[in-house]
Amino acid sequence: MDNTSALIERNADLFAGRRVLLAGFADTAVLSAAPADWQLWGWDYADCQAFTRSLGESAVCFSHLVPALEALDAAILLMPKAMERAAYALAQLAPLLGSGKPLYLIGENKGGIKRAASLLQAHGQTPVKLDAARHCQLWQVQVESPATFQLDQWQQCNLIELADQHIDLISLPGVFSHGRLDEGSALLLQVPATLPTGRVLDFGCGAGVLSVALARRNPQCHFELLDVDALALWSAQQTLERNGVNARVLASDGLQAVHGMYAAVVSNPPFHTGLRMDTGIAERFFEGIGKHLLSGGELRLVANGFLRYPPLIEAHVGPCRVLLESSRFRVYSALAG
């Protein structure tokens, strides 16, 4: 059992027999920590699929918005990697619960749980640390007079200025590079070469900046944007609409929901899972993407220069060359055989 689930088990009396919303949980072990009527609100598609297998579809909601559940006794938020996403989720959980109901925050010491008191104070006067064990803490506040949640107060719209175009980038808290253009993505967008004609997959689209810029430069292409994060998918959809770009957006864990063949695949692939560096997602992406590239199709990606991706790309796609590099990043291109 993971550490946060073990902490919940130590405090099972708080939840036993109650209808409790788990928010942002990744490990289904929590379901056996207490005999509660568990509901799940998640924003990671893979985690939500795992909870759906255990709880059934009706108890799981994959969305940027909290599900409109009634008669909840409590909610527990697992501290997300990004502090701003914790504030965003708590701002939705508090009004859903209503005054007098307990709102819990749990997380690892190294995952920012030490900020629990200040995060919870926005929703009730006296947050209490209930327990600490296994490098984790469990906090609680009684919700007081919650304010109505307004999504537009949380979304950011930032103007991204490229040499050839301006993009209104819309993003929600915790979406990669929230409110700005990532240095690696900016380098990829400096490559002048056009993309092969046809379907183009944007793997790990975030708020959609790569697709908007490249779709405008490559009107002969049809873009499909994929991400595992519900807040990224919503942001990407908004960014596309705001910038007048027509494209498809889909939820997927890795290439799981990808079907058919593409003329090109573009990506700034993830190399973190939660708090930890993890190149596993990118490695599985390289292993699988060759099967979805047409002959002569291009994989174009940007990555930190220290990541040893070229041998993997060459093993699964084709000869890999550097199109552009900076002191920190490299843009690679490989053509499928």
Ligand SMILES: C[S@@+](CC[C@H](N)C(=O)[O-])C[C@H]1O[C@@H](n2cnc3c(N)ncnc32)[C@H](O)[C@@H]1O
């Ligand atoms: C480095 S960011 C790039 C975002 C965007 N393309 C940009 O350039 O700003 C990587 C993206 O991959 C997504 N991601 C992480 N794990 C994933 C997975 N297993 N399947 C699909 N997308 C994933 C993250 O949510 C994030 O939006």
